[in-house]
Amino acid sequence: xxxxxxxxxxxxxxxxxxxxxxxxxxxxxxxxxxxxxxxxxxxxxxxxxxxxxxxxxxxxxxxxxxxxxxxxxxxxxxxxxxxxxxxxxxxxxxxxxxxxxxxxxxxxxxxxxxxxxxxxxxxxxxxxxxxxxxxxxxxxxxxxxxxxxxxxxxxxxxxxxxxxxxxxxxxxxxxxxxxxxxxxxxxxxxxxxxxxxxxxxxxxxxxxxxxxxxxxxxxxxxxxxxxxxxxxxxxxx
Amino acid sequence: xxxxxxxxxxxxxxxxxxxxxxxxxxxxxxxxxxxxxxxxxxxxxxxxxxxxxxxxxxxxxxxxxxxxxxxxxxxxxxxxxxxxxxxxxxxxxxxxxxxxxxxxxxxxxxxxxxxxxxxxxxxxxxxxxxxxxxxxxxxxxxxxxxxxxxxxxxxxxxxxxxxxxxxxxxxxxxxxxxxxxxxxxxxxxxxxxxxxxxxxxxxxxxxxxxxxxxxxxxxxxxxxxxxxxxxxxxxxxxxxxxxxxxxxxxxxxxxxxxxxxxxx
Numbered sequence: 001x002x003x004x005x006x007x008x009x010x011x012x013x014x015x016x017x018x019x020x021x022x023x024x025x026x027x028x029x030x031x032x033x034x035x036x037x038x039x040x041x042x043x044x045x046x047x048x049x050x051x052x053x054x055x056x057x058x059x060x061x062x063x064x065x066x067x068x069x070x071x072x073x074x075x076x077x078x079x080x081x082x083x084x085x086x087x088x089x090x091x092x093x094x095x096x097x098x099x100x101x102x103x104x105x106x107x108x109x110x111x112x113x114x115x116x117x118x119x120x121x122x123x124x125x126x127x128x129x130x131x132x133x134x135x136x137x138x139x140x141x142x143x144x145x146x147x148x149x150x151x152x153x154x155x156x157x158x159x160x161x162x163x164x165x166x167x168x169x170x171x172x173x174x175x176x177x178x179x180x181x182x183x184x185x186x187x188x189x190x191x192x193x194x195x196x197x198x199x200x201x202x203x204x205x206x207x208x209x210x211x212x213x214x215x216x217x218x219x220x221x222x223x224x225x226x227x228x229x230x231x232x233x234x235x236x237x
Numbered sequence: 238x239x240x241x242x243x244x245x246x247x248x249x250x251x252x253x254x255x256x257x258x259x260x261x262x263x264x265x266x267x268x269x270x271x272x273x274x275x276x277x278x279x280x281x282x283x284x285x286x287x288x289x290x291x292x293x294x295x296x297x298x299x300x301x302x303x304x305x306x307x308x309x310x311x312x313x314x315x316x317x318x319x320x321x322x323x324x325x326x327x328x329x330x331x332x333x334x335x336x337x338x339x340x341x342x343x344x345x346x347x348x349x350x351x352x353x354x355x356x357x358x359x360x361x362x363x364x365x366x367x368x369x370x371x372x373x374x375x376x377x378x379x380x381x382x383x384x385x386x387x388x389x390x391x392x393x394x395x396x397x398x399x400x401x402x403x404x405x406x407x408x409x410x411x412x413x414x415x416x417x418x419x420x421x422x423x424x425x426x427x428x429x430x431x432x433x434x435x436x437x438x439x440x441x442x443x444x445x446x447x448x449x450x451x452x453x454x455x456x457x458x459x460x461x462x463x464x465x466x467x468x469x470x471x472x473x474x475x476x477x478x479x480x481x482x483x484x485x486x487x488x489x490x491x492x493x494x495x496x497x498x499x500x501x
Contacts (some may be wrong), residue, residue, distance in 0.1 A: 040349070041345060043345055046342060047338070050335070054331060060495050064495070085494075087496070088495070095488050099483055108279075111283060118287060118290075123294060127297075165432050166426045166428075170424055170425075172422070189411050189412060235302040
């Protein structure tokens with residue numbers, strides 16, 4: 001006849017927000033599981049962020065092309081890290097926008113933001129210590145900086161008969177086509193490079209500038225590659 | 238007194254009979270180990286952000302490999318990046334940004350109970366993802382790996398020597414063979430470390446494309462569940478989680494694109 005006292009249904013909860021934990025109604029049966037309203041990011045905000053993101057994409061591409069233009073017409077070669085630093089800065093801004101608005105980190109529990117920030121810090125540590133090692137390779141022993149043999153010895157690569165892979169590919173096609181056809185196709189493929197301004201056809205690519213190459217270069221020679229001094233000069237940086 | 242059937246005890250019942258007519262999202266009862274629905278939602282998001290940190294570190298490994306090999310072999314990376322067409326990369330970036338926008342819009346639609354618009358946005362997100370993967374495969378991977386282009390490829394500007402599949406595919410001599418490591422077969426490489434560049438390029442972009450495909454499957458599952466009325470203003474956790482995964486995929490590409498395509 002008598003059973004456990006009927007708990008107060010959600011009737012007593014109507015005046016308060018459902019998020020308050022009601023020990024008498026732990027499943028929120030009275031309030032049908034309504035939770036407090038979350039921040040709703042409206043399409044206007046989303047569209048604005050989208051346009052900003054697309055603009056930054058265009059900016060990244062534009063600045064990269066501007067660097068090519070500057071190098072071609074004005075003959076100023078910017079250091080390799082300028083391109084990387086600018087592109088990465090813009091990428092960081094874009095990613096912060098995506099995380100804050102699209103992923104709604106801005107409106108979330110701060111623990112989520114702290115988590116993500118720590119993850120990026122961990123990644124930074126990963127890259128930082130790798131970089132510490134990389135950029136101090138030549139400090140004690142010079143030979144640790146240079147490539148020991150450009151392209152490797154090829155030993156253990158059975159399909160190339162002991163030759164470095166790139167040389168083996170070169171020789172394979174030279175044999176298949178013959179020298180004349182090889183040179184003709186090479187000229188046709190390489191002629192669609194990024195060249196602006198004066199013809200840079202004979203210079204090898206470097207980290208500062210990629211160049212279309214026409215004709216033979218000495219890059220596949222087994223002579224040692226130019227090695228860097230402790231300031232990084234001599235490797236084309 | 239006889240024991241009361243727990244199924245009839247109103248103190249432990251979580252839904253009222255009248256609710257059976259309501260859509261599934263209205264009838265959703267949070268797990269009994271959560272105090273409120275809000276806490277369940279926050280818990281799901283926290284758990285997924287923890288997973289996203291592992292995804293960031295996964296790609297962080299690839300970025301570290303890129304960093305190391307670019308430092309050691311800058312000429313190979315410059316030459317390799319010159320073989321990539323930045324226009325395809327830029328189009329893919331725009332496609333992914335648009336897909337992130339439609340995904341965020343679908344969450345707004347769920348929050349305001351606009352089920353039809355939410356469906357349109359979810360399927361649009363999947364469509365953009367499909368466009369990304371198709372562009373990547375047919376305009377980039379297929380030509381670089383094998384030398385075979387789609388006949389109507391707008392970025393094809395070489396002479397072709399043969400065709401296949403009734404003219405659908407055309408072959409350019411001396412273009413293909415840009416493959417990683419031992420598979421490398423491109424005749425005109427001038428830097429001996431080109432296979433390393435292609436290894437970094439393929440590993441980074443293929444793992445990213447796999448994530449795009451996984452994301453598409455997740456969003457499709459969410460969209461189908463949404464068609465059955467499982468998501469609405471008071472319960473849209475699945476949509477939120479799928480959205481977080483998709484935005485991360487977009488984030489990764491935001492970093493991959495300039496590093497791979499815009500080295501000059």
